[in-house]
Amino acid sequence: MSHSAKVPKGKPALRVKIISMGNAEVGKSCIIKRYCEKRFVNKYLATIGIDYGVTKVTQKERDIKVNIFDMAGHHLFYEVRNEFYKDTQGAILVYDVSSRASFEALDYWMEELSNEVTNKSEADSIVVCVCANKTDLRRAVDESEGRLWADAHGFHFFEMSALSGEGVNEMFEALFQGVVQTCENGGRREPITTQLGYTKEQIEAIQKLKNARSDHERLGLMPGASKDEVNKAYRRLAVLLHPDKSVAPGSEEAFKLLVSARTALLKRCQ
Ligand SMILES: Nc1nc2c(ncn2[C@@H]2O[C@H](COP(=O)(O)OP(=O)(O)O)[C@@H](O)[C@H]2O)c(=O)[nH]1
Numbered sequence: 001m002s003h004s005a006k007v008p009k010g011k012p013a014l015r016v017k018i019i020s021m022g023n024a025e026v027g028k029s030c031i032i033k034r035y036c037e038k039r040f041v042n043k044y045l046a047t048i049g050i051d052y053g054v055t056k057v058t059q060k061e062r063d064i065k066v067n068i069f070d071m072a073g074h075h076l077f078y079e080v081r082n083e084f085y086k087d088t089q090g091a092i093l094v095y096d097v098s099s100r101a102s103f104e105a106l107d108y109w110m111e112e113l114s115n116e117v118t119n120k121s122e123a124d125s126i127v128v129c130v131c132a133n134k135t136d137l138r139r140a141v142d143e144s145e146g147r148l149w150a151d152a153h154g155f156h157f158f159e160m161s162a163l164s165g166e167g168v169n170e171m172f173e174a175l176f177q178g179v180v181q182t183c184e185n186g187g188r189r190e191p192i193t194t195q196l197g198y199t200k201e202q203i204e205a206i207q208k209l210k211n212a213r214s215d216h217e218r219l220g221l222m223p224g225a226s227k228d229e230v231n232k233a234y235r236r237l238a239v240l241l242h243p244d245k246s247v248a249p250g251s252e253e254a255f256k257l258l259v260s261a262r263t264a265l266l267k268r269c270q
């Protein structure tokens with residue numbers, strides 16, 4: 001963002017198109033305003049159609065003119081929205097960590113995106129940053145779940161709060177860097193290599209152990225399950241989640257829940 005950086009000859013200012021996606025009220029407009037104005041605008045004006053903003057940044061000594069199209073999340077505005085997917089280079093795909101539904105809607109948004117761009121190679125060239133917003137609120141979605149989803153799609157992942165400002169700049173930096181890189185690659189997106197070291201199966205097992213309302217449910221058993229069934233279910237989960245083997249966040253806590261559920265169920269089998 002320095003003004004002194006001269007644009008090297010042969011590298012004209014880049015024009016970049018960024019769009020926002022995600023359910024209504026997840027904080028898309030606030031994230032953009034936070035970045036563009038460096039402050040949090042605590043006013044809620046349901047975006048009608050599209051808001052449009054321009055900002056300038058410098059990335060690798062190259063001036064970039066960023067055009068940000070802030071989309072409305074309501075399905076109602078689909079007719080307005082669909083025009084604007086064309087020629088997109090970067091997207092922020094936002095959900096609210098306090099709303100499970102907004103996280104579950106990410107698949108819908110990806111589908112809409114791939115339906116609206118001309119072809120798959122255009123969709124694959126878009127640099128996407130998944131934004132887990134409102135980390136200042138009580139969580140309904142763990143960081144590990146969000147990371148896993150982003151990782152499976154080859155997207156960047158950032159947790160943030162537009163309210164405190166935490167994480168917002170880092171996300172935009174990565175987004176612009178990714179877009180410039182993609183332009184320099186002739187439109188091919190750099191693959192993101194992450195090594196999470198854990199699987200969807202592990203994260204789902206942890207969530208189930210944490211959220212289940214009974215010990216039977218924790219082990220995935222019907223009431224009245226036999227001793228053998230309890231032990232079998234226990235072993236399957238223990239292999240998945242043993243803290244010595246699993247690096248999935250929450251494994252230790254989940255393993256403790258597993259052990260105590262098994263103990264309680266075996267007592268009832270006597
Ligand atoms: N607590 C909290 N509230 C937020 C945050 N970001 C946005 N909001 C609030 O969420 C509501 C929706 O924000 P907005 O940016 O309009 O969402 P959009 O519909 O996705 O553009 C507003 O009431 C904001 O004040 C955040 O990080 N934390």
Ligand SMILES: [Mg+2]
Nearest residue numbers: 028029047071
């Ligand atoms: Mg908005």
